[in-house]
Structure formats: C-alpha cells, structure tokens
Amino acid sequence: MASEEQVKNSAFDTEAANCLVKELRGTVVAGKTKSYEWRVSQLKSLLKMVEERDKQICDALFSDLSKPEMEAFIHEIALIKNSCKVSLKKLKEWMKPEKVKTTLSTFPSSAEIVPEPLGVVLVISAWNYPFLLSVDPVIGAIAAGNAVVLKPSEIAPAMSSLLKKLLEEYLDNSAVKVVEGGVPETSALLEQKWDKIFYTGNGRIGRVVMAAAAKHLTPVVLELGGKSPVVVDSNVDLTVTARRIIGGKWACNNGQACVAPDYIITTKQFAPTLIDTIKQELLKFYGEDPLNSPDISRVVNSNHFARLSKLLDDDRVSGKIVHGGQTDKSSLKIAPTIVLDAEEDSLIMHEEIFGPLLLVVTVEKIEDGIDFINSRSKPLAAYIFTNNKQLKQDFVSNISSGAIVVNDISLHLMVDTLPFGGVGESGTGAYHGKFSFDAFTHKKAVLHRSFLGDAPARYPPYTAGKLRLLKALLDGSIFGIIRALFGFS
C-alpha cells in the first residue's frame, strides 16, 4: 500500500504539473476554447453527463458522505443542471461586447467592454458538496472560454475518481483536465502560473493559495466559510422558522456546508420555546433514532468525527447539550445536537463547526445580536427570522457578510441572479450565473477613435488658451469649450 501510495505521489510532481499547464496553454493559444461553439458543445456535454450519470453521481455521494438521494438531487445534481441551462441560454448575451458612453473629452469616439477568457485556470474544490463545488466553477470557466484543471478533494475519494472518469469521457480532454490527489499534488499545481485560481475551502488553505498566487500575480476567488449566524426574533412563525433552520442545518449535508447555520442568537426568554419547536420538528424529520435515519448525511471521515467529538467533549460544552449528543463512531454519525449557551472561551464558540452541532446563544435584547455578530469575523451568510421591520432593516444595513437571507436559510445560493461569495474572512470574489462567467473573464476596455476631431489643446507647445480649453473639455461644459475656442475666457 505504501509503495503504491508513493508511486501515485511521484506520478504527479511539479514537472508533471508544468507539462499539463503547457499542454493546456497550447490549446488556449490555438484559440480552440474561445469560440462560442466550443463553449456550447462542452456545456451541452456536461448537461448530458449529469442527465445520463445521475445514478453514479448519487452513488458516489452516498459512498463519500451517506448523502441521501434527495439531498444529492436538490443540492448537487439539480443545481448543476440549472447552471448548465442558464449558461447555455445566456452565453451569447454574456459574450456580447457591452457598448458604453464616451465623454466629450474623447469625442468623437466609441467605446465598448469586450469580455475575453483569462486563459488557463485552476479550480480546487471541497469535499462537502464534491460534485456541485467542482463542476459549478468549471461551468463558469468553460462558459468564459478558458482551459481548466480541476483538483477535486481527496477527502471525497469516490467523487474524485468519478469526476476524473466522467469529465474525461464527456469533455474535451485537450482543454479540461482533472488532477486527483492531496497536498503534494495541490502544491505541485500551485507552483504553476495560472490565469486564475478558484478555491473553495477553508481560510488557512485560502491563505496558502493566495500566497502562491501572488508569486505569479494570479487573481484568485476564495470561497471560504465562517460561523454563519441566525438571529431569531420572538414574533415569528415558529414552526416555519424551526423547519427552515433544520432544513438549512441538518438537511444540508448534516451541517457540513459553508452556508449552514453555525449558531442561533435569540433572547433568553424565547430560547426554550424555540428549542422545543426545533426538537419537535426534528422528531418529525428524522424520528426517534436519528443516528439510523436514512435522510441524514454522515460525518465525512474519522478526522472530522474526532474534531467534532472534541468540540462536544469540552467540559464547558458537554454540560450545555440540550438535545442530541449521540454519536456512533463506527458509522461516523452524529445526531442533530443543540448546545445552549456554551462558555464564551470554549473552542466551539470560535471555530467554524461544520457539522451537526448547533449553538444557541442567548442575549437580553434581540438587538444585541447585531453587536455579537459584528464582534466576530464577517460570515459567508447571515440569517434573520423576524417580522419586525426596523430590526430587519438594522440587520441588513449593519451586518457585513457575503449574503443576508431574511426569514429563510441558504436559499440565496439557488438564485443565480445573486452573486455567491464572501467578504473578509469568508473570502473574496463571487460566482453563480453571470457572476461565474465574470469570475473567469477579463473585461477588456476598448476605445475606437477616428482621425477626425483632433484637439490641438492636447499637444504641446502648451499655451494658456489650451489650458482653458482642456479645463472646459474635462468639465464637459459645452459653453466653456465654445468660450475657450473663441478666446472669450
């Protein structure tokens, strides 16, 4: 096993990565990936792949995460299909140069912004939505006319090898490649010069990726995570709120999602009512024995299982468990667990949970929630359930986060007309829909001039009159120009 591992490792080193990039650069230089026809054919193939192989995709997701088929369908397959369809429908429009106004100072001229592919791009994806988070950026890269290398996460090995197989089978291998592997392979890839790196994962690796990118001045998109809060006011429809929170927390890969609720903020007074309702609804969703429910994903591997167990085992936390807490090491399952008012200095209050544990933090007044959130790093998403208009408005304008959803959870990522991405510690750059196309596109500024209308004021020898004319031109003031031209001012 060890020697096999070594052979695998030595198979993809810096030199191999270099060759790979060279090959792809050749494809880009030949102009193949630039044409509308190529892009459409690849997107169509992707769509066909998803339609024909959805069973295999579901199986791989089950093997890596015990992901229920329904979840696999809603969150991965359907979203990818939608992405392909939106891109196919809109691509022509996206590729069209955008005409823009020109000013008097450059008259007569016409200007446009021409979208062009960046070149050869690298997509490094994550294990929690191993299909969606791999293929969705690839769709953007292809739609924008780039050659792309995908490095799926080695922590979801079934999906990693399926992606390699499927993308090789369905897509143009001279322009789209999959490189499997872990740290050594990723390091070899990061040493290369890319025209864009799109990374989904955590802030620690995000920093490594950006530092590597700096050596080649490569722009990056970093899709990270963070502790996404949910503020729950007391005037809400309780059942709907509880169901939406459960839906966003446990019915999304059992909390292993970058936009999953990490903690709830509610008032001391309201907390018991809210927790009771969540418990009731959890019972309806997953039954008495959630560890054996087929409708909930497992923890991805024993490392993460140990990490999550450690968060719970802390003395400052274990006494605060008000629901769940059951774990089964052999099946890597952890039941939906609610922790009420863990000590501020415990690890769980500061690390992104990324699992089935949900914190409830109580405050005296619900408005205090805003300060609590603002005292921490900017999250990827911030949620609020309320019918109070003022509170809603304060929340929306005072919380800085990648996105804000009012009265629901995670739904924003299904809206392709909203950019999806973080701010501060939750990342930089955005994608989805047209934003994916833009993430992999350079917007070239183009100015067309004719030889007419040459203003002598631009050129030396300079005179006071020229200065006046220039002032008027830059001011855009017609009268000023006329005055200057006639020497009246």
Next chain:
Amino acid sequence: MEDDHGMRRSVEELRQTFKSGKTRGVDWRKSQLRAILRLIEENKDNLYQLLQSELGKHPVESYRDEIGIVKKSVDLALSCIDQWMSPKKGWLPLLFLPASRKLLSEPLGVVLIIGSWNFPISLILDPLIGAISAGNTVVLKPSELAPNCSSFLAKLLRVYLDSKAIKVIEGGREVSNQLLQYKWDKIFFTGSVKVGKLVMAAAANHLTPVTLELGGKCPAIFDSLPNADIKVATKRVASGKWGACCGQACIGVDYMLVEQKFATTLIEELKKTIKTFYGDDVRNLKNMSKIINKFHFDRLRNLLEDPAVANCIVYGGSFDEKNLIIEPTILLDPPLDAEIMNEEIFGPLLPIITLDNIKESIEFINSKSKPLALYAFTKNENFKKQILTETSSGSVTFNDTMIQFACDDLPFGGVGQSGFGRYHGKYSFDAFSHEKAVLERSFYFELDPRHPPWNNYKLEFLRLAYNYDYVGLVLLLLGLKKPLSS
C-alpha cells in the same frame, strides 16, 4: 515618518471611525468629495509649481493628467453617488415567491491605497475618490520618490478632509512594509510588478483582496496610413510616448510595430513632431517632464549602453545629467534580446520594430506578457477585429493613445502581468465596495417538499420545480401527475 506605535494608533483610530458608522452616510461621503474639489481648486497654483519642480511637468500637462482628471472624477462621483449607493433589485423565479432580492453595496472597511510617483497627485486622489464614495476609511501612502507632492498631500488632506477617517502616512519601503503587516479590508496598489507581488503576498496573510495597477510594455501598432492621417497619428503617438510625464506612465507607448517599408515615413514624421512639440536641443527642451531621479536616469542611460542598442539610435540619445533630462529618442530595430525590448522602458526611449507584414504584430505582442494598454493605428476593420480577438491586454485603443484613461465608463486595469482589478467611474466605487446579496422571504407558502423525510413525491416535486415546470407542479399538487419511481 511615523513610528510603529503612531501607525498602530492611526489604523486603530480609522477602524473606530469606521465602526461608528460615520463614513457610511451619503452626506459624509459627499462632503469629503467636495472637500477634495476645494483642495485642488484652492491650491492649484501650488500644485502646478510642485509638479513642475518635482517632475518638470508643464501646467497644461499637470492639469490634463492630474488636477483635471481628479476634478472630473469628483464631479462624476458627486453626480452619481446616490445612484451607485442605491440597492439593485432584481428578478426572482416564481418558485421563490413571495420573496425579494437585492444587491446592496456596502463599504469594505479600512483600506490602504499605495500611490506611485509618476502621477503623484492623481494616482493617490483618484482611488481615494472611489474609497470615499464607497464609504471606507483610508490610509494613503504616497510615493516617497515624489517627496514634495507627498508632503503636500500629508499636510493638506489633514486640513481639508476628515482626519479621523482619512490619513496620509508618508515614508519609503520600511513604512510600506510596516503598513502591509496590518489587516486591511482592501489594498489598492499602483506600481511595479515586483512590488505588486510583495503586496499580494502580504495581503494573503489576512485574506485581503487587492487591486494591482501595474504596467508592462504597451505596444503601438502602426499600420500604413493615408498621408492625411499620418500627421494626426504621429502626434498622438508622440503625445502617448513623451507627452505624459516623459514616458514615465504605465499606459505610455513602450515600443512601436510598423511595416518595414513604412518605417522611414514614420520616423521622419515623428522627428518633425518632436521638433514642433519639444524642440531639438536637449539643454532647452520645452513641454517635457524630467526623469524622476538619478537612479531612473541611470537606468535609462544603461538601456542604451549596449553598443548593439546604441547603434540603432536614429534620433536623439542626448542626456542632460544635471537637470535629469533625456531627449526624445528613437531606436530602429534594436536587438530583440536586449534589455530595452524586455523590460518596461518607463522613459522617453522609443524602439521601433519593423515587420514584413503588419499582421505579424499580433504574434509579436502575444510572445510577451499581457500589456496594460495596446494601441493600434489602422483603418483596416478586419485587422482591428483580429487585434481585439487574438491579443489580450488591459485595454485596446484604436487610433489614439492614453485617452482611454479619461473615459469614465471604461474600466481601467490590467490583466496578467499588468495587474488585476479595475477602477475609474463606477468601477472605482465597486473596487472599494462589497456587493452584499440580500434575499428576503416571508413565512407564508412553506413548501413541504423542501424538508425530510424524503420520498418520491418530494423528489418529483423538486425535479419539476427546478425545471420551472409550473404546469407540471400544479398537476402534481392536484394529484393528477404520478411521481416517477426512482
């Protein structure tokens, strides 16, 4: 130069100011923008003088490239800021109803702007206009290589602008290094590739997004033109090479590509233009900036030291070391492996490379890093199209030079080695804003199929929903459509 402690206090104060929410209000933003306008209006003469003494810029040039540009940017920002700040509402699929979505531009926080010496006023104030419009607090680090302009900014910004929100920190490399240790919400850098890499590497420690405005060798393709147009075209080339800070401009023309048979005509016309514009006596050049300092003067002189390069000089080549003046200099076909053809020149030397066919220029340009700007003088529409699709650069300007900089609706920024991120006009506002996605739902109309326990009915529901097949959905809800068994 401030000590580490003072710097820390300054940055901390800016963060407190940002937290107080003061900089978010549109009134604050407008008052600061107006103050910039007042600052340049009231100190115009002083600025002309400073730019003249520090860089030898003629007042007209100073107005065109620094004062006027800043004024224009402020005017635009003042007239558009309400519109820029208003949330963008948008379309949602029926399935999400009742719901609304919008995009809200919010300030990033505390930002750092590092300027460059060649346009010491506009390359600081222009990004500042974006940062203020977007509601951020700002540290400005002007270039120490234009010390008088730097101290002008340090002294006067404190007087005219809100000093609790906008600070100038002066200094050289050491101060920059110190500044880069802090956590910023955005770093906006104008300068060289080498320093750009350092800035980005430092930013990576804090996951800070960066805009890098770098440079590169900007080519000018010169196709054979009718006689009437050659005059205008050469004027524009001359002004793009020597007219803006004596070639010390990131979008200045670096070298020219021309067909062999057309080279002589071009050179003759350029010589004439140089004489009218600048004169031909290096001791008495008019309307030309000087080289910023001895270091760059020597760097430029060294580019010509190689005899193989020196032999190619067809015009100019004189130096006035005392006044740091270099004559407009034209070189014909210097060796392609010489330094002058591989480093950004950033000075008044103009190599002209001849080709058998002008179409070869595309391949020539593609063999080098992507430039910040590409200029092409041609009337051939097919060739224009070919240039647009087959080369990559920050911008392309046909039949002129430099003026893309003045076009507010065009994004200004590079690609590849010429940098990334963009500004000017609305793009400046965007460069310092985070576009927050806001989705709002009500509690009505909760769809049961969203939640487990899962079954085939729910799966079919979602299949139809994702296809926006509303007819199918209604049929399914009414029980008139059987879910597929999976």
